[in-house]
Amino acid sequence: MNHWSLFINGEWISEGEKIEVINPSTREIVGTVPKAGSKEAEQAVNSAYEAFPAWSSLTAGERSEFIMKWHDLINEHKEEIARLMTAEQGKPLKEAMGEVAYANSFLSWYAEEGKRIYGEMIPASVPNKRLFVQKQAVGVIAAITPWNFPAAMITRKIAPALAAGCTAVIKPAEQTPLTAFMLAKLAEEAGFPPGIINVVTGDPKEIGEAWMRDERVTKVTFTGSTEVGKLLMKQAADTVKKLSLELGGHAPFIVMNDANLDLAVEGAIASKFRNAGQTCVCANRIYVHEDIKEDFLHTFSEKVKALAVGDGLKDGSDIGPLINEQAILKVKAQVQDAQEKGANVLTGGKEVSGLFYEPTVIADATDDMLCMKEETFGPVAPVATFKTMEEVIGRANHSRYGLAAYVYTQNLSQAIKMSEALQYGIVGVNGALPAVAQAPFGGFKESGLGREGGHHGIEEFLETKYISMGI
Numbered sequence: 291m292n293h294w295s296l297f298i299n300g301e302w303i304s305e306g307e308k309i310e311v312i313n314p315s316t317r318e319i320v321g322t323v324p325k326a327g328s329k330e331a332e333q334a335v336n337s338a339y340e341a342f343p344a345w346s347s348l349t350a351g352e353r354s355e356f357i358m359k360w361h362d363l364i365n366e367h368k369e370e371i372a373r374l375m376t377a378e379q380g381k382p383l384k385e386a387m388g389e390v391a392y393a394n395s396f397l398s399w400y401a402e403e404g405k406r407i408y409g410e411m412i413p414a415s416v417p418n419k420r421l422f423v424q425k426q427a428v429g430v431i432a433a434i435t436p437w438n439f440p441a442a443m444i445t446r447k448i449a450p451a452l453a454a455g456c457t458a459v460i461k462p463a464e465q466t467p468l469t470a471f472m473l474a475k476l477a478e479e480a481g482f483p484p485g486i487i488n489v490v491t492g493d494p495k496e497i498g499e500a501w502m503r504d505e506r507v508t509k510v511t512f513t514g515s516t517e518v519g520k521l522l523m524k525q526a527a528d529t530v531k532k533l534s535l536e537l538g539g540h541a542p543f544i545v546m547n548d549a550n551l552d553l554a555v556e557g558a559i560a561s562k563f564r565n566a567g568q569t570c571v572c573a574n575r576i577y578v579h580e581d582i583k584e585d586f587l588h589t590f591s592e593k594v595k596a597l598a599v600g601d602g603l604k605d606g607s608d609i610g611p612l613i614n615e616q617a618i619l620k621v622k623a624q625v626q627d628a629q630e631k632g633a634n635v636l637t638g639g640k641e642v643s644g645l646f647y648e649p650t651v652i653a654d655a656t657d658d659m660l661c662m663k664e665e666t667f668g669p670v671a672p673v674a675t676f677k678t679m680e681e682v683i684g685r686a687n688h689s690r691y692g693l694a695a696y697v698y699t700q701n702l703s704q705a706i707k708m709s710e711a712l713q714y715g716i717v718g719v720n721g722a723l724p725a726v727a728q729a730p731f732g733g734f735k736e737s738g739l740g741r742e743g744g745h746h747g748i749e750e751f752l753e754t755k756y757i758s759m760g761i
């Protein structure tokens with residue numbers, strides 16, 4: 291059993307009520323974490339605020355050494371972390387191992403990127419002046435993260451923040467806090483000075499409000515639902531906090547009539563059913579050209595039928611459980627709505643047991659169905675048809691979301707025209723897993739603000755200072 295304490299100022303603090311962490315596959319209690327509130331949230335900010343001057347004064351190379359020690363320890367403990375992640379989140383162990391590697395890639399990439407925070411010299415208008423532009427760490431940042439990627443959504447924020455010279459207070463999702471504390475333990479072992487990284491669990495509203503009203507927190511980086519993201523935007527106004535928001539998505543997955551069909555089916559499976567469909571960039575609606583509808587549906591359904599539903603720790607499991615009862619009810623409601631509006635379930639469409647739901651393919655989907663408009667966050671693939679490129683681009687863009695979109699075509703001109711016309715922050719062409727540490731990840735419209743990954747990701751934790759110097 292994993293009983294964790296809060297990690298504040300380099301100390302493990304355990305007092306008061308606990309939150310039980312439940313394995314979504316077995317419904318067993320796999321651990322407990324403190325149910326903290328505003329008092330502990332403020333303690334964490336005190337710690338990060340006191341630690342900031344010394345941390346931001348180190349050279350990028352000195353900060354990089356701490357980050358790489360952390361990276362190496364995570365790598366040494368990757369299987370232990372992955373097993374803990376599967377126990378609390380449910381994803382198959384092979385996916386959890388993949389997530390640990392993905393999470394760690396942000397540490398290694400930003401350990402180096404921190405050394406490339408360059409400034410500028412600007413030609414002055416008069417001979418006795420020199421104009422400089424300098425980048426400086428924004429200060430104490432607060433990171434609030436979701437349950438679906440318990441490790442990667444933390445390091446995708448904390449790696450650039452630490453590399454830039456910021457200090458951090460972190461609140462992981464109450465469903466999956468154990469992975470966060472494991473990462474904090476390894477950061478402690480890596481020798482980070484007290485206060486650089488602080489982890490608090492408990493009442494999200496109380497902790498969130500404490501950080502949002504604290505003027506010492508200069509930046510909040512949030513990954514989660516669009517609904518909570520909008521709330522944080524409102525709360526940020528009182529202290530004009532900087533914000534990065536990685537929010538919900540509703541990805542169109544478009545298969546043109548000239549697509550490599552096997553590649554498209556492979557991509558649809560990978561994108562739709564990763565983490566049992568619980569990712570922000572999952573294909574949420576599949577549009578197939580009418581000429582290839584039958585071929586696509588036949589091949590796609592056969593492969594979906596072969597996906598094994600089971601406990602993430604069991605060899606061979608492809609589809610783990612959904613995170614909770616609400617998730618199951620939402621998926622059931624969307625499938626029922628689709629059927630009532632004329633869709634045909636080709637495979638799946640039923641609960642297995644507990645929080646497990648069959649991987650499902652729905653044919654004859656129409657844009658008025660809930661699954662074609664609202665984020666599903668489950669293993670359900672609605673397939674609709676279209677006639678022309680112009681038509682499908684218009685339907686794909688008809689959404690308040692704008693995170694990820696996918697296009698399968700072998701026509702280069704068509705690929706470029708469609709990539710440019712799709713109103714999405716991420717476009718995958720002939721591939722369905724675009725997220726990497728070196729590239730900017732983020733959305734248009736109500737899918738968020740700012741970017742994570744790449745040199746864009748470190749800019750989110752830097753202020754730009756202009757120095758005009760008389761000589």
Ligand SMILES: NC(=O)c1ccc[n+]([C@@H]2O[C@H](COP(=O)([O-])OP(=O)(O)OC[C@H]3O[C@@H](n4cnc5c(N)ncnc54)[C@H](O)[C@@H]3O)[C@@H](O)[C@H]2O)c1
Nearest residue numbers: 435436437462463494495498514515518536537538539570
């Ligand atoms: N764009 C991305 O990169 C990305 C990545 C993962 C998940 N998501 C989105 O997140 C959603 C699923 O994750 P979730 O269910 O954890 O989202 P959520 O918004 O319910 O919770 C996310 C985090 O916010 C916290 N939170 C909840 N209410 C809060 C409040 N009032 N104040 C402060 N914090 C609060 C939660 O405790 C959790 O830590 C989906 O919509 C998914 O698309 C987006």
Ligand SMILES: O=C[C@H](O)CS(=O)(=O)O
Nearest residue numbers: 438439568569570571725
């Ligand atoms: O769910 C959101 C994640 O950001 C998905 S990914 O692993 O970064 O593609």
